[in-house]
Amino acid sequence: MRINLRNMHDNQAGTIASVKVAGELGRRLRDMGLVPGTEIKIQGRAPLYDPVALRVMGATLTLRNNEADYIEVEVE
Amino acid sequence: MAPTVALAGNPNSGKTTLFNELTGSRQHVGNYPGVTVEKKEGTYVRIHDGFRLHIVDLPGTYSLTAYSLEEVVTRDFLVNQKPEVVINIVDASNLERNLYLAIQFLEMGIPICIALNMIDVAKKRGIKVNAQKLSFLLGVPVTPTVARSGKGKKELMDSASQIAREPHQLTPLKISYGADIDPVLSEMEKEIADRHFLTDTYQARWIALKYLESDQQIISKGQKVNPDLSSRLKEMVRKVSHHLLNTLDTYPEAMIADQRYGYIKSILKQGVIHHKYDRNRLYSSDRIDKVVTNRFLGPLIMLAVIAGLYHFTFTYSGLPVGWLENFFDWLGSTLSAALPEGMLKSLIVSGIIDGVGGVLGFVPLIMFMFFGIAILEDSGYLARVAFMLDRIFRIFGLHGSSVMAFIVSGGIAGGCAVPGVMATRTLKSPRERLATLLTVPFMNCGAKLPVFALLIATFFAKYEAAIMFLITLGAWAGALLVAKLLRVTVIKGAATPFVMELPPYRMPTFKGLAIHTWERTWQYIKKAGTVILGLSIVLWAMMTFPGLPESKIREFETLRQAETSRVPFAIAAELEAEQEGAELSGPASSLKEKLQRIDAAEAEAGLRNSIAGRIGGALETVSKWAGFDWRTNIALVGGFAAKEVVVSTLGTAYSLGEVNPEETGSLSETLARDPGWSPLLAVGLIVFTMFYSPCFVSVICISRESGSWKWGVFAMAFNTVLAFVLAVLIFQIGSAFGLLVN
Numbered sequence A: 001m002r003i004n005l006r007n008m009h010d011n012q013a014g015t016i017a018s019v020k021v022a023g024e025l026g027r028r029l030r031d032m033g034l035v036p037g038t039e040i041k042i043q044g045r046a047p048l049y050d051p052v053a054l055r056v057m058g059a060t061l062t063l064r065n066n067e068a069d070y071i072e073v074e075v076e
Numbered sequence B: 001m002a003p004t005v006a007l008a009g010n011p012n013s014g015k016t017t018l019f020n021e022l023t024g025s026r027q028h029v030g031n032y033p034g035v036t037v038e039k040k041e042g043t044y045v046r047i048h049d050g051f052r053l054h055i056v057d058l059p060g061t062y063s064l065t066a067y068s069l070e071e072v073v074t075r076d077f078l079v080n081q082k083p084e085v086v087i088n089i090v091d092a093s094n095l096e097r098n099l100y101l102a103i104q105f106l107e108m109g110i111p112i113c114i115a116l117n118m119i120d121v122a123k124k125r126g127i128k129v130n131a132q133k134l135s136f137l138l139g140v141p142v143t144p145t146v147a148r149s150g151k152g153k154k155e156l157m158d159s160a161s162q163i164a165r166e167p168h169q170l171t172p173l174k175i176s177y178g179a180d181i182d183p184v185l186s187e188m189e190k191e192i193a194d195r196h197f198l199t200d201t202y203q204a205r206w207i208a209l210k211y212l213e214s215d216q217q218i219i220s221k222g223q224k225v226n227p228d229l230s231s232r233l234k235e236m237v238r239k240v241s242h243h244l245l246n247t248l249d250t251y252p253e254a255m256i257a258d259q260r261y262g263y264i265k266s267i268l269k270q271g272v273i274h275h276k277y278d279r280n281r282l283y284s285s286d287r288i289d290k291v292v293t294n295r296f297l298g299p300l301i302m303l304a305v306i307a308g309l310y311h312f313t314f315t316y317s318g319l320p321v322g323w324l325e326n327f328f329d330w331l332g333s334t335l336s337a338a339l340p341e342g343m344l345k346s347l348i349v350s351g352i353i354d355g356v357g358g359v360l361g362f363v364p365l366i367m368f369m370f371f372g373i374a375i376l377e378d379s380g381y382l383a384r385v386a387f388m389l390d391r392i393f394r395i396f397g398l399h400g401s402s403v404m405a406f407i408v409s410g411g412i413a414g415g416c417a418v419p420g421v422m423a424t425r426t427l428k429s430p431r432e433r434l435a436t437l438l439t440v441p442f443m444n445c446g447a448k449l450p451v452f453a454l455l456i457a458t459f460f461a462k463y464e465a466a467i468m469f470l471i472t473l474g475a476w477a478g479a480l481l482v483a484k485l486l487r488v489t490v491i492k493g494a495a496t497p498f499v500m501e502l503p504p505y506r507m508p509t510f511k512g513l514a515i516h517t518w519e520r521t522w523q524y525i526k527k528a529g530t531v532i533l534g535l536s537i538v539l540w541a542m543m544t545f546p547g548l549p550e551s552k553i554r555e556f557e558t559l560r561q562a563e564t565s566r567v568p569f570a571i572a573a574e575l576e577a578e579q580e581g582a583e584l585s586g587p588a589s590s591l592k593e594k595l596q597r598i599d600a601a602e603a604e605a606g607l608r609n610s611i612a613g614r615i616g617g618a619l620e621t622v623s624k625w626a627g628f629d630w631r632t633n634i635a636l637v638g639g640f641a642a643k644e645v646v647v648s649t650l651g652t653a654y655s656l657g658e659v660n661p662e663e664t665g666s667l668s669e670t671l672a673r674d675p676g677w678s679p680l681l682a683v684g685l686i687v688f689t690m691f692y693s694p695c696f697v698s699v700i701c702i703s704r705e706s707g708s709w710k711w712g713v714f715a716m717a718f719n720t721v722l723a724f725v726l727a728v729l730i731f732q733i734g735s736a737f738g739l740l741v742n
Helices: A023-031 B015-023 B069-081 B092-108 B119-124 B131-138 B153-165 B181-194 B204-212 B216-225 B227-247 B252-269 B284-292 B297-316 B318-338 B343-360 B363-379 B381-395 B402-411 B417-426 B430-442 B449-459 B461-488 B510-544 B550-566 B569-576 B586-609 B611-626 B630-639 B645-653 B665-673 B679-691 B696-706 B709-737
Strands: A002-004 A013-019 A039-045 A052-056 A059-063 A071-074 B004-009 B027-031 B038-045 B052-057 B085-091 B112-117 B127-129 B142-144 B273-275 B500-502
Touching: A013 A023, A023 B252, A039 B284, B004 B015, B004 B069, B004 B092, B015 B027, B015 B038, B015 B052, B015 B085, B015 B153, B015 B510, B052 B153, B085 B092, B085 B153, B092 B112, B092 B119, B092 B127, B092 B204, B092 B252, B112 B131, B112 B153, B119 B127, B131 B142, B131 B252, B142 B153, B181 B204, B181 B227, B181 B252, B204 B216, B204 B227, B204 B252, B216 B227, B227 B252, B284 B297, B284 B381, B297 B318, B297 B363, B297 B381, B297 B402, B318 B343, B318 B363, B343 B510, B363 B381, B363 B402, B363 B417, B363 B510, B381 B402, B381 B500, B402 B417, B402 B430, B402 B461, B417 B430, B417 B696, B430 B461, B430 B696, B430 B709, B449 B461, B449 B645, B449 B665, B449 B679, B461 B679, B510 B611, B510 B630, B550 B586, B569 B586, B586 B611, B586 B645, B611 B630, B611 B709, B630 B645, B630 B679, B645 B665, B679 B709, B696 B709
Parallel strands: B004 B052, B004 B085, B085 B112, B112 B142
Antiparallel strands: A002 A071, A013 A039, A013 A071, A039 A052, A052 A059, A059 B500, B027 B038, B038 B052, B127 B273
């Protein structure tokens, strides 16, 4: 099943299916390894539920929810 | 000249630690030409043969695109300065993503050697990396290192020296970017090579690649050199983009990045890396985060940490600040006794020593503050603070990391805007950073407190705590709203992506902390010290010249003589021969008091007649809208030097002689009696003091940190206008409704 990263719940894991954004944000996401095929796991959210922290290739990254919107994830 | 070695790598890869380890104290910090990105350089000396290498620490980057200033600086340095070798530091525990940068160096054809850093951390996490295999597959030397302990340093520098000594052209790495891009890329490469388009600085294939990645820096360079060819290349890119969007729903730059990661994966799969555990397993760092960024505990812990930082800085710096103050007092009084009465003495004591002393007095405070921030930064906690607070600060067009600067500047009353402005260096997003550094001076720094204390004690003694709390809230509200205003007007622009790494918690090394603290402190002393000397002299001159006319001075002298002649000679002689600390008889001390009153009146007249006094008088025509008279005006002009000067200048203007900002009893009584003063005026003055121009040390720091005097001038003008409008509104509305008029 394919869902938006924003809608994933804590500790849910999945594989990035697509990252649909160009420009600076797109580049930043790719620089951090957020490309199709990468496995991610939601590690938690900030006290105000935004930004979100995820586990990618053994490191922890943070994204704002409106940035996570561009990422589709294939989950079980 | 010694060969140049550049250190490059991702943020948090241990690059700075390695730099410190290699160069020790033989380093200095500057800026890259025209930008505020720090440039660290140093010398590495090999112990056994004295072989020297010039080491440049490049800014930490994840990639070599041209989006951030750090990336542009890194790329320009590599292309223009052509270092003999680049040491690419990669985090062994996070190899896959770190190699993304390494691949880009190889694509550029830059001679690199890889430091496989934090190999100990990787091992602990059950990650085994085969350095030899990696070296073989990438075709560059790979040395396992532990920067914190210096392990592998010698081997790393040996392989770097070898490359530096035997320069050889590296063939740029050619990766396949897929069936859609490859043919276009070759075609573009051929066109570029045939026409020698930018090829004296870059490789043809790399230029083509940058066109495909729509790299603005390279495209605009190309546009200048050969607009025809540049347009043709752009057209080719447009076609392939169109095709990719239609068939695969992707962009060329995304495709290229995917293929780079694919290439890295294919290398790692050939037995380079072996994971003993699941990669997403939680480590101790994550367990700490479960508590530290917890929905309920997180904010509480953050408050405690911030309060701790505050307490640490302002309590422990008190002692050395006191020593420095005593030293400058001692210097002032010694010189004052040694120099003959006159202009020179006044210039040296009141102008230079008070001015420069005032600036240097901040140094211990700044050192403590930077030390505290360095601990939070190096340990990784600062990134968590940004993570937790981003949602709130984003509303105002700022970034989660802005909070530190606000707190340091006096977010809890009593900070200082100077280290606050400098603390914005931890912010990596340029627009958010500028908005932060322009608004931090609104916070209630320690120097504004005596002004508030005086006015509150005089007019609102009963509500002291409540008013102080309101002032703090007002400062925050003002700063955040102005930040928002700036972000939708002069610093317009979309939010910089927040995408950020939460580095694992690490114990900071003392060496790292010490170097961090010292280099920032030294920059403050050097840059602020020189400009401030000049400005102190100007301000002193404004409050001294042209002085009183001869006739006036004689008038005061006659008054003094009249007082003295009114008492028996013995009493005057007793006063004349007064010893420091000795008891005076009743009549003698009453004579002394009378004489001091005359001196104070003379000082008042002198100040009224000085340039500053005349400016204050001239400003009355405008300032009367807010209810400020010439005395308040001069005090506020003086407050530009340092806010606490407002109190001492008010003292002089009210003929009280020098008023110690800590003991304002008599000034308070004078203001309470003065019919020109009312609680309403006091509120207006408090608000004005909160928001008007930052003191000049802050203005200098703002100019320096923003990279332009324009912003320093903007802060002075904008803040003063804003403060004045608020003060006028308070005074006029209050007067109209008869509020707080007594």
